Amino acid sequence: MITADFSILPVGIDNTECKEFVAKAVQAIKDSGLNYQLTGMGTHIEAENYAQLYDAIAKAQEAVFTAGTDRVYTVIKVDDRRDRENRTLNAKIKTVDDMLE
Template sequence: MAVAELCLFPLGTGSPSVGEYLKPVIRVIEESGLKYRLCPMGTVVEGSVDEILELVKRCHEAIFNAGAERVVISLRIDDRTDKPLTIEGKMRV
């Protein structure tokens, strides 16, 4: 199991407000079945690397379908083989 942080930045929207472009992205994340946590500057998801990469692809399509002319995606994946990773485990100090 991997934990990833995903941020999508729609560009070419004509407005500094991006909520309308991110609503369909959040819907895709909710419907993915993956465990997730919305954060102020991105979303953290938990799943296999393949599931996470497929989710990124669907989010990419959703933001373009919402009308963004350009999108910048920031993705960080933490994956390890020596012990399981979870969102909650990464939050513990």
């Protein structure tokens, strides 16, 4: 399981509000069918392979362009762990939560 955290930022828009751009990007991720978690600072996503991952992020980036900007800045952090199976986003969180109890 590959997990990633990414943020897509529109550049050169007229104000500081980004919610319309975020909504378009998240809708593209939702449409991909991949598991994702929206956070206040970005989006976490799970994929079985790089093709799925990068295709979904590319579609989200394209959605931001379509929403009305001519430039975007995208930051992607990828965790590709191959020594353990089923390291989903929720499994990673549960591991830490279990240690806190």
